[in-house]
Amino acid sequence: MSMSTPALAIRNLSKSFGRPVVIGLDLTISAGEFYALLGPNGAGKTTILRMVAGLLAPDTGTIEIFGIDVGAAPVAAKRLLAWVSDEPMVYDRLTPLEYLDFVAGLWQVEPSKARKEAESLLDLLGLTAHAHELCGGFSKGMLQKVALAGALIHDPRLIILDEPLTGLDAGSARQVKDVLLEKVAQGVTIIMTTHILEVAERMAQRIGVISSGKLVAEGTLAQLRSAIGRESTLEEIFLELVAPPPATP
Numbered sequence: 120m121s122m123s124t125p126a127l128a129i130r131n132l133s134k135s136f137g138r139p140v141v142i143g144l145d146l147t148i149s150a151g152e153f154y155a156l157l158g159p160n161g162a163g164k165t166t167i168l169r170m171v172a173g174l175l176a177p178d179t180g181t182i183e184i185f186g187i188d189v190g191a192a193p194v195a196a197k198r199l200l201a202w203v204s205d206e207p208m209v210y211d212r213l214t215p216l217e218y219l220d221f222v223a224g225l226w227q228v229e230p231s232k233a234r235k236e237a238e239s240l241l242d243l244l245g246l247t248a249h250a251h252e253l254c255g256g257f258s259k260g261m262l263q264k265v266a267l268a269g270a271l272i273h274d275p276r277l278i279i280l281d282e283p284l285t286g287l288d289a290g291s292a293r294q295v296k297d298v299l300l301e302k303v304a305q306g307v308t309i310i311m312t313t314h315i316l317e318v319a320e321r322m323a324q325r326i327g328v329i330s331s332g333k334l335v336a337e338g339t340l341a342q343l344r345s346a347i348g349r350e351s352t353l354e355e356i357f358l359e360l361v362a363p364p365p366a367t368p
């Protein structure tokens with residue numbers, strides 16, 4: 120793997136569910152980038168990410184994670200990535216620490232290293248006081264944070280998050296953002312979908328806009344602005360890019 124091997128290389132990716140949902144998508148994300156995927160409801164963002172995470176088989180195309188083909192070597196590819204769904208699944212009858220020990224065990228992380236990482240993640244996410252309480256009594260936001268900690272426990276190189284801030288209060292959103300920014304500072308690559316344009320604007324180095332299963336624009340905020348050709352907010356750029364074509368009379 121050379122220094123220039125992208126964290127993610129998607130070529131000609133397509134998926135239909137009766138009708139085309141992802142259409143001939145090419146997307147390359149460099150190692151160490153923080154990339155935000157924007158697009159209206161139903162544009163295909165989650166479908167793309169589920170294929171990257173190896174949870175859904177593409178109809179056509181290839182996906183490589185640090186040069187490893189997800190279709191040909193799914194276990195090796197998954198070892199490098201973390202998938203954080205917008206519907207967290209955590210065991211009710213475990214405490215956060217027990218859950219993190221369990222997940223670390225699945226990944227065969229050395230126990231003392233895992234425990235240190237678990238304690239650090241729980242601290243960063245404001246969960247230390249609840250580390251020994253059963254997850255069954257947790258709020259949705261707390262469960263989301265436990266699920267995030269679980270996804271990060273094996274020290275992934277690529278973190279894929281589907282709307283990680285939905286439903287979080289301001290304090291929890293700040294904690295999650297800080298954990299993600301800390302990971303990027305350590306050289307980890309992040310891809311995240313969000314409907315919060317301000318988050319994409321502030322956190323991401325590059326933004327991709329998906330509309331009807333295609334990448335319709337991509338770049339830094341400055342590049343997206345210059346493509347539109349005038350001083351615009353990300354919201355204006357977004358609305359212009361995903362607007363349905365004008366009806367022909």
Ligand SMILES: Nc1ncnc2c1ncn2[C@@H]1O[C@H](COP(=O)(O)OP(=O)(O)OP(=O)(O)O)[C@@H](O)[C@H]1O
Nearest residue numbers: 136140158159160161162163164165166167312329
């Ligand atoms: N398993 C499935 N079976 C049938 N249709 C599906 C399935 N998964 C997704 N779809 C359809 O594919 C389209 C794209 O869905 P997807 O969840 O990828 O969009 P999205 O961009 O993530 O939307 P949102 O912003 O609302 O989360 C939608 O029309 C959805 O109904």
